[in-house]
Each structure stands twice: as C-alpha cells, then as structure tokens.
Amino acid sequence: MRFERRIAFFFIFILALSVPAALSSGGQAAGKADDAVLLKLVREDFGRLPPVIAAANNPVTPAKIALGKMLFYETRFSGDGTVSCVRCHPFSLYGADGLRRSVGAGGKPAARNAPTVLNAAGQISAHWVGNRKDVEDQATQSLIGNASPGAPSADAATKELQKIAAYGPLFRDAFPGEKDPVNAVNYGRAVGAFERTLVTPSAFDAFLDGNVKALADAQKAGLARFIETGCVQCHSGVYVGGQTYEMFGVHEPYWTYTKSPDVDEGRFTVTKNPDDKYVFKVPGLRNVAMTPPYFHDGSVARLSDAVWIMGKVQLGLSLAAPQVESIVAFLASLTGEIPSEALRVPILPRRD
C-alpha cells in the first residue's frame, strides 16, 4: 500500500469514529470538512455509473434494446416452454431470483447462485467463475444451458424463434444488412444490448457527484468503515467489485463459516490451474441489499452475516456487530433505481 493511501486510511478511520461525535456536538463545520475528505477519497476508489454500459463489439441501438427486452421475456424456445431470462433475473427481485441456486427448464438446478443482471454488463466477465466472456456470451450460451431456457440446441432455439414470424423484421432492424439475422449469436447480442441499459444509479452516485447530503451520516460512516476495513481492496470501481478474480477464503476456508452444502473449486473448474482453486469473481456490490442470498452458492441469507464472513475469511478480522451494521448501512446506499423502461413488460409477438 502506498504511503499516501495509508495516511488517507488513517484519516478516514478517524472520520468513521468522529462522524457521530461531530453530529452529537452539533459540529456543522467539522461535518463539512469531513465530507470533503471522505468525498475526495471515495472518488479515488469508486466511480459513477454510466447511463449505458457501452461495448465496442455490440453497439447499443434502440432497435437492439427493444428486441433484446422482448427476448429477455421469451419462453417459447425453452426446453419445457417455461424459462426465459426473467426466470432467474426477475426485476421484481432486483434482477436475481432469491434462490440459493436457480432452477431451470425441467427443474434442473444451476451450478451456482444467479447474480443480478443489473449492472452486470460492467463486470470483467459473466458468472461466478468467469466462464462466460460477457453478457452477450452469457445470453447466447444460456439458450442451451441447464438452469436456463434449456433448449436442446442453439439451432433448435433458433428454429423456434424463426417460427414467430414477427421476430424477422425486428431482428433485421436490430442487425441491418445481415442475411439471416435470426440466430443464437444475435439473440445474445440483443439481450446483451438490453442488459447494457440495466444501470441503477443510487444515492452513492449522487454522493460521488458531490451531493454530500445524498448519504445519511450512518451511511457515510459505513462508507469510511468499508474503506478502512479493507473491503475496498477488492470491491472498488464503478461497480464496487466485479473486476477481478480472488481466492474466497484467504485466511480460512470459506466453508468454515458459510453453510455451503459442498466445496466449490471455483475458477479452477474452468482453467484447471491449481492457483485458481476456490477463486471466484469478486461480485459487484451494487444493489447487494436487495439480492439475497449471498455468495456463489447462496449459502448465506443475511447481508450482515455475509459481511462478517467476508471480514473473517478474506481479511482475518472479527468484525464487531456495530462495525458490521455500519458497513451494511453503507451497502444500502448502493440500492439504485431500475430504469423505468426496463420495468415495463414487453408484449411478445404471436406465434402463428
């Protein structure tokens, strides 16, 4: 850690302790100065959400978004006709499904907990172990995945889509100039384009913008605590995580404290590199308060327990209850607003 950062952490630690004191003594001037220090540090570690999560390889166009939203709800190519993206990512539950592990077509369970689709496009990869390149790849591969629509094959799914004649012009508008645009890769591109609009600005973004009143004092103290404790070492950036792979269980095996039904070797299952054993993608923490249960296996139901376990196995700390509560208060400020257009159910074309 650079010296300047150490100094900053010291100040911020003092801040975390002093905010309540300053308030109880009515110290408005002190509060303002503290806010400025906190804001400066926070801006070094985090970033404001963009309006849309752009991608060079999949330009986001209105036609693609509109089609992608329809396909996000489309069940009619699913193996048992019941599963669309919405099954595991309903917006009513903030883009996750509340289950330890999702259940897909034919009742088949997913390998791991379904992360929220909100802001997911900004992460380094998709899925807990990074076995999907990006949201587009995730969508395309999900067509035939287990706990996904579960079509017999991408071709079979494509054929079902082609049977719904009205999709033809919509795919042509979204992918102009392509000869046979109705296919599994473009399904993924359209769904991906829609997902790139699923950005949820929150009070935290308003704070980053300079509106220091956007966070309650308890949330500011929690934010300082989040940085000082070391959570920020992995959970930083625009998405408060989602940019790196890390060992889950640095100080102790993760399953010492979780209620995991089995041991997951994590990214090792993808790379077969022994260094990747028990390594997972660091989840982005935006909307984390709304998307229990927690961890790759959804083995922990309460956010406060998840925070305590992270302190224990990642940082070797036994966080006291008030420290955990403080961090949880900050995390609530990451609950954002789902775009209004995403919350409007699309009407799908009839299959003739």
Next chain:
Amino acid sequence: MRFERRIAFFFIFILALSVPAALSSGGQAAGKADDAVLLKLVREDFGRLPPVIAAANNPVTPAKIALGKMLFYETRFSGDGTVSCVRCHPFSLYGADGLRRSVGAGGKPAARNAPTVLNAAGQISAHWVGNRKDVEDQATQSLIGNASPGAPSADAATKELQKIAAYGPLFRDAFPGEKDPVNAVNYGRAVGAFERTLVTPSAFDAFLDGNVKALADAQKAGLARFIETGCVQCHSGVYVGGQTYEMFGVHEPYWTYTKSPDVDEGRFTVTKNPDDKYVFKVPGLRNVAMTPPYFHDGSVARLSDAVWIMGKVQLGLSLAAPQVESIVAFLASLTGEIPSEALRVPILPRRD
C-alpha cells in the same frame, strides 16, 4: 329461437354477404345503414367491458390492487421458489403461457391449459371445469396447487409471507381492522382485486360504443358471420363467453378433430353428474388471437383450426376456409389493451 331473432339473423346473414359488395360498388349510404343494423344486433348480444370487474364480496381498493400486484409476482413461498402467478399468466403473452398445459413448481404439469388472466374475473367461475368459485378462490387454492406455486400448505405459504416483514403493513392497509391479515385467504383477495383491474378494452368495445369505423369491413363481416353461424349462442355477453358450461362435442366427440392426448371428462370430474361428461366452461374470447394454444388441453395451435373444429363439433357445420377466415378477422378485434399499470413490474420487499 324467438321469431324476431330469426328475422334479425336473416338480415345479418344478408349483411355478411353484402358488406364486400356494398363496398365494391362504393355504396356509402348502404354501408351506413348496414352498420346501424349490425350495431343494433350486436348490442343485443354483447356488452362493453367495465373499467373494473367489481365484486360485492371483495371491494377493489387501491391498497388491495397494489398488494395484489406484488403478490402476483411473488415466488418466495413457492414449493421450489420459482413459481408465482406470472409463471402461467405472463402479461408478455397476454396473461397465458403459450403451453398446452402449464408447468408448475417441481416441474409438475397442470391438469389443463392455463386460460388468460385478462378479463377472467368476469367469468362465471375460474378454471375450465368451474372448480374454482372466482378469481379470489383460484388464487388462494393455487398457493398449494400442482402447477401453481405449490407450497406444501396454505399455512406454510402464509409463514413464508410473514417472514417478509414489509408485507405486514401492506396487508394491514389492504385489510384494515383485521387482527392477522397476512393469510392465504387475503392473499387470494388481494390477487383477485388486482385481477379485477385486468380489463382490456378493444376495437370491439369502441364499435359497441357507436364508433362504427372502429372495426374494419372484414371484421364487421366476420362479426355478422360469427352471429349468423351460431357462435354467439354460447359466446355472447361482455366477455364473449365465460358465462355457461356446455358440452364440448355436441355433434361429434371433440377428440375426433383435436389432437388431444387423452379424453377429459370435464366438469363431470367435479360434479360426478353424468350430464356433465365432456362439459367445460365456455371460454371468454377476448384476446383469443393472442393466447394460443386452444381448448382445455391446448391441443390446437392455430385459431383458424380451433374455429373450424368448433363449427364441426358444436354446430355440425363444415365451415369453408373463407368463412373461418372471416370469423378469425372478427376475433382479432377482441384483442385489447392491457392496462399500463399492470404492465409495470412491481418491486417486491426484501426478505430480511
């Protein structure tokens, strides 16, 4: 049939034949007179949708609608955590699921095809065989039904709801004065109240209101044909059906022409009265063009085939293709607009 009706049917039959002729000869005055005759007859047989489908035993209040909409999306009491009302009644597919038979918690199939939830509250009962008194009863019983949320028991579902603390005040607002309002019966009342708002006025209602241009000429001809052919004998009223139980297969067994995998004894399975063998509730035809597949077992995929089969087995007629097409053109005018508020996904409270 009353004498006046016979005369009227004669006129309307002439009308069905004459509309194209009148148009091709540029007969605007004749067209106006025909419109007036058709409108008069149609108003005798049908009715305009109300803004809300009221019920004396379940007054529709804003608090109840709002709670009901949330519960319509609620999966967390479901047997496998994946099923809410939306599973079988997604608005993206006009309140039905496009399957022959729905698939519920644990992959269990429903006994029959899921009818649309749109305008369903106006029917004589719920389900194809009338084994649910009304939409409230249907919702409450679905909690533990097979192809429904599939909770182990109503009590178990209630307990899961009670775990989501934020529902407490919402149930208290919806059911003021009740001591323990969070229960399975009130779940049904709230969902039912929401369903009572799922009313979809269409071009047909505008026509009934006197706007004779609301229907295309082909639709008017189809409407006349629908009446003249005899479809209206069962499919009449505000909901274009849904008010009576009738034998499916008056002239020949229904399975002569459907692709039914097995023979369903219909309402006999409920009443055990031999007169009820193969008797089903007459479905309301509003939005029928958007809710394939057809019949109690979803055994027919195309609306035109369903119309032809109805002519054959109910009326003993072999409708020619242009006659079928004409009726199908009218049926499209029953596709209405889903209330905007219903299309907006509700955010559900967190389970702490």
